[in-house]
Amino acid sequence: MIKKPSKNTELLSDKPHSKGAVAPPIYQSSLFIFDRYEDLQKFYAGESKQPIYSRVTNPTVELFEEKMALLENGEAAAAFASGMGAISNVVLGLVQQGDRIVAVNNIYPDTYRLLKQICHKFGVKADFVDGDNLKKIEEKIKGAKLIYLESPSTWVMEEQNLREIAKLASKHNVISVIDNSWASPIYQNPIDHGIDIVVHSASKYLSGHSDVVAGVAIGSKEIITKIKNETAILLGAKLSANEASLLLRGLRTLKLRLKQHEENGLYIANKLVEHKLVKKVNHPAIQKNNISSLQGYGSLMSFEVADRVNIPSFCDALTLFRLGVSWGGYESLIIPAIVGIKKGGKDNSAVDFGISDNVIRIFVGLEDKKDLWSDLENAFQKAKG
C-alpha cells in the first residue's frame, strides 16, 4: 500500500502548472474573461468556479489558501492583505449589533483596538478575561457570540487550554477563534483541539523573509464561505497574486525555518534565564505548564530586566539584533515595551494589561545562535548601571 504523503511533502506537490512550470504562476490579472455568454451565465448561477475578478478570487491566492487549509487541518481558508485584514474580516463577518465578544487578555495590540473601538462603534461589546481561568471564561462566554484567543499571547507569551476552551465554547454555542501566528501551523494546529477558526498574520513565519504583509483565516467550508461571500468581498482587503506567490515560496521552507528558530530561541531563552540581570523570561518552554498544545516552539519571547539595566543603552549596544517591530523573518529583532507604554493613548494594550516597563521583546532569527547570545551579553555589559 502506498503511504499517504506527509503534509510537508504535499505542500510541494501541486497539480501540474501551465506549461510545466514547477513554481506556481503569478496570475497578475485583475479580471478573467469568459469564452461564451453561457459560461458567464453559469458563473452567475453559481454553477462554475472560474475566477472572475481578483477582489473575489485569484488562482495564485487560491493555491495559497488550499495549502493553508491543508497545513491547519481545516476545510477551507481565506487569504487577506494583512493579518489585521484576516482578523477584522473574521470578527466583523461573524458578529452583529448587540452581540458580545469575549477575548483573552494580552491579545495583539491592534486586535485589542479593533475590539475596543470598531466593534464598540457598531454596538458589539468586548469583555476581557484571564486566559488561564477556565471558570471565569465559562462565566463570561454564556450568551456571548464569539471567543477570541491568542496562544501564546502577546508580550507575556501565555498559553490557553485550547481543548477545554473549545469544549466550553461548543457547549454554549459560541464561535471560537484563535490567533496562531506565534506557533505557526508547524507547531500548533488548533482545529485538531476543537477550535473553529484559526487566523494568522502571514507577515511573520509564513512569509518568513520580512517582505510581505498578509493574513489568512482557516476553518470549516461553511464559515469560510460565509466570511468570503458576505464580508471579504465588501471590505476588500484582498491578497495580491504577487504576495501570494512569495507566501507559496515561504511555505516550502516553513518547517525547516521553524526548526532552526526553535533551536535558536530555546538556546537564547535558557541563556537569559541564567543571566543575573534578567528577572524573568516569558517563553512557553520556560514557563512550563501542563495545558500546552504546542508541538514545538516559536522564537518570539520577552524578558524582564533588572531595574539597573539602562534599556536605551541596551538597545543601542546591540549589533545583530535590530530595533524593529514585527518578526518572523531571517533577522533577529528587539523592541522594548517602554516605548509603546510611553506612547500612552486610548486603548493602549500594554498599559491596560499592565505590561512592566522593564519588559523587552526579542525575536530570535536565523543567525548563528552563539553570535546572537554574545550580542546580547555584550549589550548587558554595556547597559548595566
Ligand SMILES: *Cc1c(COP(=O)(O)O)cnc(C)c1O
Ligand atoms: C503581526 C501580528 C498581527 C497582525 O498582523 P499584520 O499582518 O501586521 O496585520 C496579529 N497577531 C499577531 C500575533 C501578530 O504578531
